[in-house]
Amino acid sequence: KNEVEQSPQNLTAQEGEFITINCSYSVGISALHWLQQHPGGGIVSLFMLSSGKKKHGRLIATINIQEKHSSLHITASHPRDSAVYICAFQTSGSRLTFGEGTQLTVNP
């Protein structure tokens, strides 16, 4: 069993839909990261959180430390949101353990 599990693996949505991507992990962590990766490879950090909820524009990330679970929500999805979304946890130091990613496709 992977230390971090994401679901779904693939997600197709229509423009405007509300999207949720889930991430579960199995160890105690110091921080949970949500990252976005576009074709071509570059990774952009969306959120880093250790408790509660963060919001940036149409993106919202939540974490429940007791349940070892985090979610990334996208409101009013747009085709430009199409990308791979990856969660990764950090225990100590700088090492990140990544999930396999969720391929999101938003159709116009």
Place this chain on the structure above:
Amino acid sequence: ETGVTQSPTHLIKTRGQQVTLRCSSQSGHNTVSWYQQALGQGPQFIFQYYREEENGRGNFPPRFSGLQFPNYSSELNVNALELDDSALYLCASRDTTGSYEQYFGPGTRLTVT
């Protein structure tokens, strides 16, 4: 724009050869981590350098080695390349006196034939 750059962008090598990949971090970022991302998978931790010393390593053989320099640049060296080394190689840096936030470079796509 993360302020982290990597070179080269793409590279094609032959099995058995050696390769050096480079990463330039933001000024003040004293920690750099390297990751290997095979196609369709999440990145895997290779190793981490803090103040020019390796201080953490993933499940990669010794032919993967690195260096970190005082000017916040670093290198990943891979000897005796194998076909399975074909992947996207990412570096990420952070300032350990600040938050846990990490800044990723755009990656180097290595193809071994």
